[in-house]
Amino acid sequence: MKPISSDVAATRTALAPPEARPLPGGLAAALVFLSSGAVLMLETVALRLVGPYLGVTLQVTSSVIGVALAAIAYGAWFGGWLADRRDPRTLLAPAFVLAGIATALTLPAVRYAGEWLRGGAPAAILLLTSLAVFVPAGLLAAVTPLVVKLQLGDLRRTGQVVGKLSSVGTLGGITATFGTGFVLVAALSSTTIVVGLAVLLGLTGLALAEYLRRRVGVAAAGRSRVGAALAVLGLAGAALSTVAPNPCDVETAYHCARVVPDPARPDGRTLLLNSAQHSYVDLADPRHLKFAYTQWIGLVADRFTAPDRPVAALHLGGGGFTVPRYLTATRPGTENLVFELDGGLVELDRRELGVRPGPDLRTMVGDARVLLGNRPDRSADLVVGDAFGHLVVPWHLATREMMAEIRRVLRPGGVYVQNVIDYPPVRFVRAELATVAAEFAHVAVIAPPDALADRRGANFLIVASDEPLPLASLRDGLAKLDTDPAELLTGPELSEFVGPAQVLTDAFAPVDQLLVKG
Structure with a gap:
């Protein structure tokens, strides 16, 4: 009732x-x-x-x-x-x-x-x-x-x-x-x-x-x-x-993207993601590498293995697919596997930058950390880390546990290169170098001298392997590149540069805080 x-x-x-x-x-x-x-x-x-x-x-x-x-x-x-x-x-x-x-x-x-x-x-x-x-x-x-x-x-x-x-x-x-x-x-x-x-x-x-x-x-x-x-x-x-x-020309699920022609080079294209220059591609000449850090990656790939020998390359982050294109052009038969989180960006690359899947290039859309866990042991000769959220390496791709996964998929004598952007007082790159060194026996970093001296922000390229690095060959190659001067630090000099930086782990990886400009 x-x-x-x-x-x-x-x-x-x-x-x-x-x-x-x-x-x-x-x-x-x-x-x-x-x-x-x-x-x-x-x-x-x-x-x-x-x-x-x-x-x-x-x-x-x-x-x-x-x-x-x-x-x-x-x-x-x-x-x-x-x-x-x-x-x-x-x-x-x-x-x-x-x-x-x-x-x-x-x-x-x-x-x-x-x-x-x-x-x-x-x-x-x-x-x-x-x-x-x-x-x-x-x-x-x-x-x-x-x-x-x-x-x-x-x-x-x-x-x-x-x-x-x-x-x-x-x-x-x-x-x-x-x-x-x-x-x-x-x-x-x-x-x-x-x-x-x-x-x-x-x-x-x-x-x-x-x-x-x-x-x-x-x-x-x-x-x-x-x-x-x-x-x-x-x-x-x-x-x-x-x-x-x-x-934006195109909004993907993760980026505001734009492809801009290079007025000085008819076939040159710059990929902008969230208004930042992310990649440069020459549609007619994939061997042409404009950005210094891509030239450093190309140098490492060239000096680690015999010329023209195909390699199995794993790329964490696709961007404009500059490095996969370079490896295919310089090493016919190379197998490139690209992990790219943003499927919309892959479609833009296909439409605007001429990226075509085939025997030499496969793309998997998804998180690099998750996809890497499904790769077999000792399946790659080269791993290229170039994944960014704007100008920041995603924290879960920068930890010791991630480095252990990368080391697991590398073959004996394989090499890992990681692109990092940092600013004075360069706290993140120091921590990342300490993190990589916790898993790899041989580590070096390539960067402009004034960036290593904490005077400006820049790209840093971390190079790591379980076998000795060809240091003399790399230094000789750096001197011949058509870029601003760059130095290679390793050994005691690298240890002094890293200092007391703390290793990043899945439980502690304050990447964004480390990147706050001083």
Whole structure:
């Protein structure tokens, strides 16, 4: 039998004036679900918006999460404060419309400001991530306390109302996180996702204003017209994104990518990932290596084995496939196996850089650490480590456990070369050298002299093997390269350079912190 108290509460609700009635339960839940989900969608997409300017590092990821949480905290507090001072019905529709406008303005704000805030300075990271998330997320976070206030018609059901709406909001966030990360990012560009979300929020606000006007009365009609005017303003702001500088030709699941012709070399192409020069390819001459670190890798490959002898090469990271192309051209019959996390980048390389799979080149899309674990022992003569998340080696590819896996798949006399980027005081490369030396008996590093002296950032090439390195041959080859001078450190000089650096392990690998510029 239905409790009498429930009948009394229902009667009170029915007899209350329209402006005092709670929202229908389904509508209240839908508004909380949408607003909470939109916050998490913005948080996920924000990483892709700021990535071309700041990279995708631990600091950037932490900043996006922290700014989003701050927006939720302040938005919920402000929404609750307003709910106690104004009729929430007059605030809900404007909150959605304003959130839609702020979301639309995110694109031009980030893209214009990003051109000025490039790099990884902490202040730039916080400012750009705030532009990407804070205002729209704060407005959306204010929705839940407004809805809760409307639904608390019976104080005896406070726990049930708050608990239900909190649960619905959490489910909205979970749904948006999985939906954006697994589906939307793989299918749509960041621009499309952001503009689509802005339109959805704006239309929700306008529809809600019309619903409340019809339900509550003509008092809300003026606000509905104001909402429409704000929506027009938001669309005008979103139009700025069409002329804002866009650093991407193609958005893959992991990168903002662009292929740029070399004006000085008709067949030269530079691959930019998140606005950083990642690879250079000469479509007509795969032997041409422009970047110094690729020339160093080519030198190591040339001096470790007899000329023209094919090798089994394993590449951790594909980029523009510069090194596999070089090995195929200089050593016919070479078998290149490339592990590349970004399938979209592989497709771009095929379309723009002429990469073609065949007996000399196989590509496996997936995480290099996972794929390496499936390789048989002693199956490679050369392992090339050139995997980056922006300018940072992913931490799980830099640990002693990873080095042990690489040593396992190398044949006797095989060599491992790892490209590392570091900046003064070069703490990461020192730690990585200590880590490689913990597994390999013979280790050296190639780098510009001023980079080894902590005067500038640069590429460092770590060279490792279980057998002695051809040091004299490598030094002779470095002197003949058409690049800026480079030194090779090994033995006591290398030990002095590494100093007390700690070995990186799966349990302790603060790669991003070590890379913070001094």
